[in-house]
Amino acid sequence: MIRYISKRILIMIPVLLGISFLIFSIMSLTPGDPALNILGKDATPESLQLLREEMGLNENFLTRYAKYMINAFRGNFGISYTTKTPVFDEVFTRYPTTLKLSFFSVLFAVTLGIPIGIVSAIKRYSLADSFSMTGALLLTSIPSFWLGLMLMLQLSLKHGWLPSTGFDSWKHYIMPCITLGAADLAILLRITRSNMLEVIRQDYIRTAKAKGAGEVRLIFKHAFRNAMLPIVTTIGLTFGSMLSGAIVVESVFGIPGVGTMIINAIRAKDTPLVMASVLFFTVIIGLINLLVDILYAFIDPRVASRYRG
């Protein structure tokens, strides 16, 4: 198991190197001068030249990339061009907000999506089933920013029940989490339903039924445990899409997370900040995928035995 985990972490390194190289080249090989962005249009050529020298912008591309990566391994991600503070601090003060937003959105999607999916599968072709499947179809087709605007219009502007922007009290969490979690709720619902339907057909369910297992026991002990693997995978993937969906949702509700920071940083061509945020995103998504794979072993003994072998 430990060997497997360390192998997976090692595989992440080339992926991270690839991504950092990709973003670094996109950000550096395109027109636009960070020194000019910092000093403004009135800067003298001499001061521009001095700043370029200081920032190491005059060196060739590969040297700059290598230097960046060596520093990054030491935990130094450079200084933000716009705020003049260390990027590491900047990213870390904003990350908790985005992670909280994503976590509660996943929680919202899971606590509603899985039970509704199970009910849908058990009561297949019932009114409840068609209702939830139609709902799921609609939710996957609604763009998150529009859902956010509609919720804001109804719940805060019209009735004043919830605050429309900011991220302080629990009330601020409700609309953004529904907005961000809605599409994934629909995906989880569909996956749960189709996997439960698949499992219910199996022989061992019939055997368990014949041996007199009660309905609740049948569903949770026999059926759901076997349907869980793809559901857990989906939850893992969901987290990845949440983090990028957060960019849009944060901008709708004015939440000071990494999403709004990335947009601002990209507009200001603040390369260090963009690099660090995207790298952190990737690391977190990679770690979540790893966590999901490890979880498999706990859910499915067959997977656990493969890790040991």
Added chain:
Amino acid sequence: MTANVEVINKNKVKKSGQLRSICNRYKRNKLAMTGLLLMLLLIIASLSAHFIVDYDNAIHQNMEERFQGPRSKHIFGTDHYGRDIFARIIHGAKISIFMGLFNVFTALAIGSIIGSVAAYFGGYVDSILMRLMDVFLAVPQTLLAISIVAVLGQGVFNLMIALCIAAIPKFARVVRSAMLTVREQEYIEAAKACGTGDIRIIFRHVMPNAIGPIIVQATLDMATSILSIASLSFLGLGIAPPTPEWGAMLSEGKVYMRDYPYLVVFPGLAIVITVLSLNLIGDGLRDALDPRLRN
């Protein structure tokens, strides 16, 4: 001319009973047919946008008529510049649908080449290409598109490049896995044993059997790319005003939505209907192509 087409169609259908049964299965699916009908209506509306309502109404500012609520003269009302929202939505459809189509076709073409090369050669070529695709896939699609647009600058063309690059890896993977699955099937072995040439095997046996999941992916990806175009424009990184674009309309209307909610209701509905009909078509196609998957 029509007669000719009919004859060709008849021959095609007769030859491949599979195609006919797929069509029949699709036709029986009411939701999928609704999706197809909606999509056709949208395509017709966007193609004839200029005949339905003048483009001038969509971009020409008319301050005397600003914030007119929905009524007979302007059925969806007018915005803060007095532009007709119905006209902007109809002309916006043209942009969303054709950009979506273009994006899917380009990404599909490039993705297919990468995927088939990887599947055909295997070994090192496969590993290198697929690891490269993994690198792109590790960055969330929206984030990748945003970074590319931010660097290239705003504009229709740059947006298309960004969305295309972000969509290629998915197609490369789908094409590769479809090719690999089909390659291992017994009927390919049988065809080889009968002495069928490579090209005939690829076009006559591999392609028709591998194309199902690719078409489904393409339909669903068109929905995704229409959503992405709207999202990026909403964030101010996509299509710049005054060009009528649904996401940009929402972003502009957001400021005034407290007093004039219709500003954000109609463009949003347009996105929902377009994406919904594509999702219905995609799901319907998947069920029709492989009835075993249907639950």
